[in-house]
Amino acid sequence: MQPNILFILTDQQRKDTLSAYGNLPCTTPHLDKLSEESYIFENAYTTCPICTPARASLQTGLYPMHHGMLTNSYNYGNMVQELADTPELLSRQLVKMGYQVGYTGKWHLGSGVDNVKQDAYIQKYMGDIQFAEFGLRNDALPTTVGYTGDDFPGHGFGGHYYPQFQEYLAENNLDFKIEQIINGFYQQHQAGIVTTGVETTIESFLVHRTKMILSEFQKEQAPWYFQLNFWGPHEPYFVPQEFLEPYKDVAIPAWENFEDKGVLKPRIHDVKRGDFTTWEEIEPVVKHYFAGVSHIDYQIGEVIRYLKDNDLYDDTVIIFSADHGESLGIHDGLCDKAIFMYDETVSIPLFVKPAKSQTRQELTEFVTSCDIYSTILDYAGVSEAQRERDGQSMRPLMENVHLVWPETVVTECSGIGSILFSQRMIRKKDIKYVFNCGDVDELYDLASDPYEMDNKIEQEAYQSIVQEMRQALYNWMIENNDNLIFEYQALRMRGVRP
Numbered sequence: 001m002q003p004n005i006l007f008i009l010t011d012q013q014r015k016d017t018l019s020a021y022g023n024l025p026c027t028t029p030h031l032d033k034l035s036e037e038s039y040i041f042e043n044a045y046t047t048c049p050i051c052t053p054a055r056a057s058l059q060t061g062l063y064p065m066h067h068g069m070l071t072n073s074y075n076y077g078n079m080v081q082e083l084a085d086t087p088e089l090l091s092r093q094l095v096k097m098g099y100q101v102g103y104t105g106k107w108h109l110g111s112g113v114d115n116v117k118q119d120a121y122i123q124k125y126m127g128d129i130q131f132a133e134f135g136l137r138n139d140a141l142p143t144t145v146g147y148t149g150d151d152f153p154g155h156g157f158g159g160h161y162y163p164q165f166q167e168y169l170a171e172n173n174l175d176f177k178i179e180q181i182i183n184g185f186y187q188q189h190q191a192g193i194v195t196t197g198v199e200t201t202i203e204s205f206l207v208h209r210t211k212m213i214l215s216e217f218q219k220e221q222a223p224w225y226f227q228l229n230f231w232g233p234h235e236p237y238f239v240p241q242e243f244l245e246p247y248k249d250v251a252i253p254a255w256e257n258f259e260d261k262g263v264l265k266p267r268i269h270d271v272k273r274g275d276f277t278t279w280e281e282i283e284p285v286v287k288h289y290f291a292g293v294s295h296i297d298y299q300i301g302e303v304i305r306y307l308k309d310n311d312l313y314d315d316t317v318i319i320f321s322a323d324h325g326e327s328l329g330i331h332d333g334l335c336d337k338a339i340f341m342y343d344e345t346v347s348i349p350l351f352v353k354p355a356k357s358q359t360r361q362e363l364t365e366f367v368t369s370c371d372i373y374s375t376i377l378d379y380a381g382v383s384e385a386q387r388e389r390d391g392q393s394m395r396p397l398m399e400n401v402h403l404v405w406p407e408t409v410v411t412e413c414s415g416i417g418s419i420l421f422s423q424r425m426i427r428k429k430d431i432k433y434v435f436n437c438g439d440v441d442e443l444y445d446l447a448s449d450p451y452e453m454d455n456k457i458e459q460e461a462y463q464s465i466v467q468e469m470r471q472a473l474y475n476w477m478i479e480n481n482d483n484l485i486f487e488y489q490a491l492r493m494r495g496v497r498p
């Protein structure tokens with residue numbers, strides 16, 4: 001029997017905000033309870049620590065180098081601005097299997113041509129570029145690729161300005177007000193307090209839409225897949241006063257790697273450093289971030305309550321994850337994500353609750369965003385040949401079926417904004433190697449250095465491991481048709497031939 005499938009995706013959430021992964025003073029009771037009934041993936045990694053590439057991997061099962069959305073849409077360095085509508089898309093494959101498919105919340109896989117031409121930011125900074133999508137009229141929005149639900153073009157910047165949200169407020173006689181706004185560091189981490197109540201938030205609106213669409217799905221005799229995508233806890237950190245209040249008098253300890261005066265750190269990281277020097281300066285922003293996580297947890301609890309009240313919970317596979325993580329001042333003030341490959345940004349939370357709940361089980365195999373795509377399609381009954389592209393289904397791992405699983409995991413990055421910068425991160429056991437094209441490489445021994453403070457790339461005792469990891473990345477590039485192999489070979493593997 002095909003189960004219902006609910007995929008809940010947050011944006012830019014550090015996995016250590018959840019008790020399943022860390023011990024930060026961040027309260028998430030509903031996700032904690034869900035984790036007790038789920039498989040917990042300890043070593044899940046994003047395909048790319050940037051929104052658009054990671055989200056496209058979830059819809060296609062491909063690494064960014066293969067689907068072409070290398071950085072955020074309508075940024076320099078991105079090859080494809082609007083997600084291509086192909087039969088292999090998650091939505092198209094699910095519909096073919098008889099599923100009703102729904103979507104609400106952040107998209108960031110296209111804007112639609114007319115929306116791009118009205119986007120003030122794009123017109124100001126990229127207005128003279130004649131994107132191919134303009135001529136092709138390729139509008140990639142959820143409803144144009146097969147989903148029922150809501151179209152929110154572009155990034156959304158928190159989602160507060162979309163007409164659907166404004167209509168929701170008007171229909172329910174609600175005001176929405178943000179006060180006590182903190183201007184962020186280096187144009188990052190803007191925070192504020194929603195003083196008009198939880199019910200006025202964009203998160204509450206998304207849960208409202210989720211319930212409405214699922215109610216319609218329940219009228220049909222067909223299984224459903226629904227994807228609920230929160231804009232948070234990605235900044236701007238606009239959080240309800242009720243959820244910020246519990247953190248008001250809590251002292252948040254500084255990150256273990258907040259101060260990092262280590263040598264051999266890539267200079268490119270300076271692009272993302274904030275203009276603050278002390279923990280006391282950023283701690284208020286961290287509290288807003290934690291409050292945002294707690295608020296989303298509350299809203300997830302409302303969705304789970306809806307499933308239970310409508311006798312859907314035990315027939316529904318629930319997957320919870322994030323597109324990538326967040327930095328919040330790590331390693332001498334790094335903000336945002338991309339162009340650095342620390343675990344705070346490239347590792348992601350991942351829970352999978354089967355249709356019939358089970359006791360918590362932790363799995364240590366390396367998995368990626370592409371594997372989530374394959375797993376969803378596996379639950380829907382799609383054949384192995386059709387569901388496994390750059391990833392493979394995690395169901396055999398969860399069901400204790402013996403199979404050969406990759407011993408390495410790779411995250412890629414090609415830059416962000418107007419910065420073009422090629423990187424590959426590969427992890428094998430507790431060793432992480434980062435190839436930084438045009439900058440110093442990195443090697444971390446996570447067993448002895450979990451906070452990635454000591455770059456061992458030039459240490460004599462680690463030279464054999466450096467060569468082993470470089471070879472492992474080279475082999476992965478060959479196996480996965482990574483076109484960066486030519487530059488990598490010239491810079492790090494000269495003399496080695498495929």
